Amino acid sequence: MCQKPLGKNIDKCEDCQKWQNIYPNDCLKNYALYSYNKEFKTLIKRYKRYHDASVCEVFVALIKKAAIYQGYDYYVSLPSSDQHFKERQFDHIALIFSKIYTLTPLLNHIQGNDYKSQGEKNRQARLKSQQMFVCDYFEFSETTKILLLDDIYTTGRTLYHAKDAIRKKGFKGRIDSLSIAR
Numbered sequence: 362m363c364q365k366p367l368g369k370n371i372d373k374c375e376d377c378q379k380w381q382n383i384y385p386n387d388c389l390k391n392y393a394l395y396s397y398n399k400e401f402k403t404l405i406k407r408y409k410r411y412h413d414a415s416v417c418e419v420f421v422a423l424i425k426k427a428a429i430y431q432g433y434d435y436y437v438s439l440p441s442s443d444q445h446f447k448e449r450q451f452d453h454i455a456l457i458f459s460k461i462y463t464l465t466p467l468l469n470h471i472q473g474n475d476y477k478s479q480g481e482k483n484r485q486a487r488l489k490s491q492q493m494f495v496c497d498y499f500e501f502s503e504t505t506k507i508l509l510l511d512d513i514y515t516t517g518r519t520l521y522h523a524k525d526a527i528r529k530k531g532f533k534g535r536i537d538s539l540s541i542a543r
């Protein structure tokens with residue numbers, strides 16, 4: 362489901378098992394283009410921490426080389442949290458994907474106290490919580506297909522929160538995701 366490389370006789374990683382327990386009928390199909398290895402980690406660090414914008418072109422080339430997923434109605438990159446955005450002065454994920462797709466800014470990051478207040482909830486409630494992002498508008502039909510875009514699939518948590526925010530608006534159509542690395 363998330364395209365993590367697995368050993369023999371294992372059909373799902375631990376994260377996917379967890380998501381399947383929480384969302385039995387609504388797991389994300391994630392396209393992961395590359396493995397999250399040492400080289401990828403160095404590259405993403407240069408881009409995000411040291412603001413090396415030239416690395417953006419490297420990611421664009423890598424994505425184009427791996428595959429371009431067409432046929433979706435909306436390409437939605439996961440927004441950076443404001444704090445990160447301020448530090449970097451640019452939304453690093455949107456910048457990469459905007460050079461490949463026409464992006465639709467459906468999601469906004471929920472900030473500060475609104476998000477922190479969730480600390481009171483237990484872990485299960487937080488995993489299911491729909492409060493990391495808010496979907497601003499939604500007027501699409503059930504046949505609409507959405508591709509969520511992120512840089513790294515770590516546990517899938519951010520992508521599932523993004524899906525939750527869109528589902529909260531009543532959307533029942535297809536939502537898939539693409540991460541540059543897993």
Ligand SMILES: [Zn+2]
Pocket residue numbers: 362363364365373374375376377378
């Ligand atoms: Zn998995």
